[in-house]
Amino acid sequence: MDVGTLGTVKSLEPRDLIETRAQIILGNTYHLMLRPGAPVIEAAGGLHRFMNWSGPILTDSGGFQVFSLAKMRKITEEGCRFNSHIDGHEFFLGPKESMAMQRVLGSDIAMVFDECLPWPCERSRAEKSVEQTIRWAKASLDEPHAPGQLIFGIVQGGVYDDIRRHCAEELVKIGFDGYAIGGVSVGEPEQFMYKAVDASVPYLPEDKPRYVMGLGVMHQMVECVARGVDMFDCVIPTRVARHGTAITRKGNIAIKAAKWIYDQSPVEEGCDCYCCKNFTRSYIRHLLSCNEILGLRLLTIHNVYALNRFMEDMRKAIDGGYFQDFREQTLKDTTTKGNENT
Amino acid sequence: MDVGTLGTVKSLEPRDLIETRAQIILGNTYHLMLRPGAPVIEAAGGLHRFMNWSGPILTDSGGFQVFSLAKMRKITEEGCRFNSHIDGHEFFLGPKESMAMQRVLGSDIAMVFDECLPWPCERSRAEKSVEQTIRWAKASLDEPHAPGQLIFGIVQGGVYDDIRRHCAEELVKIGFDGYAIGGVSVGEPEQFMYKAVDASVPYLPEDKPRYVMGLGVMHQMVECVARGVDMFDCVIPTRVARHGTAITRKGNIAIKAAKWIYDQSPVEEGCDCYCCKNFTRSYIRHLLSCNEILGLRLLTIHNVYALNRFMEDMRKAIDGGYFQDFREQTLKDTTTKGNENT
Numbered sequence: 001m002d003v004g005t006l007g008t009v010k011s012l013e014p015r016d017l018i019e020t021r022a023q024i025i026l027g028n029t030y031h032l033m034l035r036p037g038a039p040v041i042e043a044a045g046g047l048h049r050f051m052n053w054s055g056p057i058l059t060d061s062g063g064f065q066v067f068s069l070a071k072m073r074k075i076t077e078e079g080c081r082f083n084s085h086i087d088g089h090e091f092f093l094g095p096k097e098s099m100a101m102q103r104v105l106g107s108d109i110a111m112v113f114d115e116c117l118p119w120p121c122e123r124s125r126a127e128k129s130v131e132q133t134i135r136w137a138k139a140s141l142d143e144p145h146a147p148g149q150l151i152f153g154i155v156q157g158g159v160y161d162d163i164r165r166h167c168a169e170e171l172v173k174i175g176f177d178g179y180a181i182g183g184v185s186v187g188e189p190e191q192f193m194y195k196a197v198d199a200s201v202p203y204l205p206e207d208k209p210r211y212v213m214g215l216g217v218m219h220q221m222v223e224c225v226a227r228g229v230d231m232f233d234c235v236i237p238t239r240v241a242r243h244g245t246a247i248t249r250k251g252n253i254a255i256k257a258a259k260w261i262y263d264q265s266p267v268e269e270g271c272d273c274y275c276c277k278n279f280t281r282s283y284i285r286h287l288l289s290c291n292e293i294l295g296l297r298l299l300t301i302h303n304v305y306a307l308n309r310f311m312e313d314m315r316k317a318i319d320g321g322y323f324q325d326f327r328e329q330t331l332k333d334t335t336t337k338g339n340e341n342t
Numbered sequence: 343m344d345v346g347t348l349g350t351v352k353s354l355e356p357r358d359l360i361e362t363r364a365q366i367i368l369g370n371t372y373h374l375m376l377r378p379g380a381p382v383i384e385a386a387g388g389l390h391r392f393m394n395w396s397g398p399i400l401t402d403s404g405g406f407q408v409f410s411l412a413k414m415r416k417i418t419e420e421g422c423r424f425n426s427h428i429d430g431h432e433f434f435l436g437p438k439e440s441m442a443m444q445r446v447l448g449s450d451i452a453m454v455f456d457e458c459l460p461w462p463c464e465r466s467r468a469e470k471s472v473e474q475t476i477r478w479a480k481a482s483l484d485e486p487h488a489p490g491q492l493i494f495g496i497v498q499g500g501v502y503d504d505i506r507r508h509c510a511e512e513l514v515k516i517g518f519d520g521y522a523i524g525g526v527s528v529g530e531p532e533q534f535m536y537k538a539v540d541a542s543v544p545y546l547p548e549d550k551p552r553y554v555m556g557l558g559v560m561h562q563m564v565e566c567v568a569r570g571v572d573m574f575d576c577v578i579p580t581r582v583a584r585h586g587t588a589i590t591r592k593g594n595i596a597i598k599a600a601k602w603i604y605d606q607s608p609v610e611e612g613c614d615c616y617c618c619k620n621f622t623r624s625y626i627r628h629l630l631s632c633n634e635i636l637g638l639r640l641l642t643i644h645n646v647y648a649l650n651r652f653m654e655d656m657r658k659a660i661d662g663g664y665f666q667d668f669r670e671q672t673l674k675d676t677t678t679k680g681n682e683n684t
Binding site for chain 1: 350356377378382393394603606616620622632634635636640
């Protein structure tokens with residue numbers, strides 16, 4: 001899922017999302033609650049119409065942002081009182097408010113309100129927090145939803161296998177339309193991320209979507225898929241594009257580097273995105289050097305396309321019975337130090 | 343002509359230029375000489391291929407920028423020694439260097455190297471400068487050009503009617519493919535701009551294009567067309583878009599204004615650009631408020647389309663014999679204070 005924090009996948013239009021083969025995008029409840037706020041989106045008739053995107057949208061619950069971005073004031077059974085990271089304005093967000101906002105957004109998939117634990121986190125805190133997360137998940141499900149809106153639960157529990165399992169089992173008892181694994185990609189070393197996935201996936205039903213939140217690096221996605229994960233979201237493709245980095249099947253390329261000044265080849269050889277079909281590294285390097293918006297926009301188009309195509313190819317590999325080869329090739333090509341591009 | 347200073351009409355792709363009905367774009371020799379520099383554009387095979395735009399390109403000579411942007415070091419008969427406004431690097435630009443650079447750019451229309459006088463400017467300086475401009479025009483024409491490249495002369499002379507006439511007549515004696523009126527839109531009151539046009543146009547051949555440099559405001563363009571002008575260029579449509587202003591047939595609109603927060607209408611009612619067909623003022627206001635790139639890009643698409651369509655409609659008005667009505671309507675709608683949009 002390409003991330004459209006504020007009602008736009010940064011620098012892209014809906015037609016670009018279709019062209020880059022986006023199947024679904026993510027909207028951030030916390031950010032949209034602050035700006036433009038629920039009444040503006042309600043007036044437009046929901047997020048799809050506000051941003052003119054007719055494809056599916058998943059909205060997060062705002063839990064992650066409240067605990068990472070905002071200035072927390074007080075946590076109670078009902079939720080969190082906090083100050084906006086923009087202007088300090090006071091807000092309250094709990095299961096009731098998050099689901100109400102996601103109802104206004106009218107997303108196709110809404111996430112339950114949860115507490116996203118930091119890394120590292122002591123066992124006693126993780127135990128207590130997960131009980132809160134389970135109660136909030138139930139409360140979120142009990143709130144009214146938009147017509148047809150699916151509700152996903154979120155497994156938390158930090159790096160503690162038994163707490164993860166407990167959380168997963170309790171959520172499955174409640175029963176959701178899909179299940180996310182949260183609290184990963186929060187600064188922990190990679191092996192802890194896989195550990196958290198390994199400790200959660202086996203207890204989640206195979207016939208429901210399983211979604212690792214906040215992941216979007218090729219080798220991490222292929223490793224999670226190998227463990228039974230179906231969905232991901234990540235700001236990396238759009239964020240690194242704005243810093244001049246292209247994502248390719250052979251690793252990342254710093255297009256701004258002086259070595260590409262005369263290079264007449266596309267960002268990624270063989271790629272058929274609009275950027276690679278029409279422009280050279282030399283041209284894009286020039287645009288980036290001059291801080292021209294078109295440079296980061298073209299790289300965003302490439303990166304989003306690259307990730308969406310990567311997932312398509314992974315699905316083909318599964319269907320074609322050669323996923324293990326695909327996995328090994330990905331690990332080899334995207335994690336080797338000193339490849340041709342770096 | 344939409345202005346593509348650094349090899350991109352800011353935030354737009356070639357396909358956007360086609361969609362917004364651009365017939366020709368302008369590239370800046372001074373800016374492209376500094377970044378990325380001649381060798382990079384030469385390696386790409388010229389500016390068209392560098393930026394992947396197959397339509398016509400006019401390049402200016404760099405004269406205007408050398409005299410307005412750069413730190414001037416010394417002016418001689420051969421040209422100007424100056425320091426780059428980017429990094430202070432020393433460059434030399436005269437008729438020879440400007441035409442060589444425009445040959446590398448491979449533009450369809452190249453402008454002669456000239457001295458653009460500031461406003462106000464004393465008569466004695468204007469007299470002396472215009473003689474230099476005429477000699478540089480001749481020298482520019484004598485340099486080798488790209489295959490098929492047209493060369494336009496530039497009439498200078500400040501606000502002095504007889505100096506303008508003298509310059510125009512001398513340039514016509516030399517003989518160019520088209521003629522520009524320069525040294526307007528340099529901060530002078532509007533009536534002096536029309537005065538400079540009135541003092542130049544009658545001495546330029548009717549069967550060659552006449553081009554007022556640096557103009558792009560609707561009522562000024564219609565007034566210049568009434569005086570016999572054919573071509574314009576201006577950064578206004580793209581620049582004001584980046585500051586949140588939409589250009590319409592009923593005047594400018596500050597889309598960022600709080601009054602549009604719930605407004606579900608398009609930027610300009612009846613406009614069929616991509617922006618107006620797909621998005622509301624409410625959405626674009628939100629994007630601009632959050633400094634989202636998409637907001638200024640969508641407004642850029644609208645503004646460029648609005649100006650290109652305005653010129654199309656003006657041509658239709660001339661062909662249809664109702665130009666005078668078109669002119670009066672434009673003056674009424676775009677210059678009246680206190681209209682519905684402002």
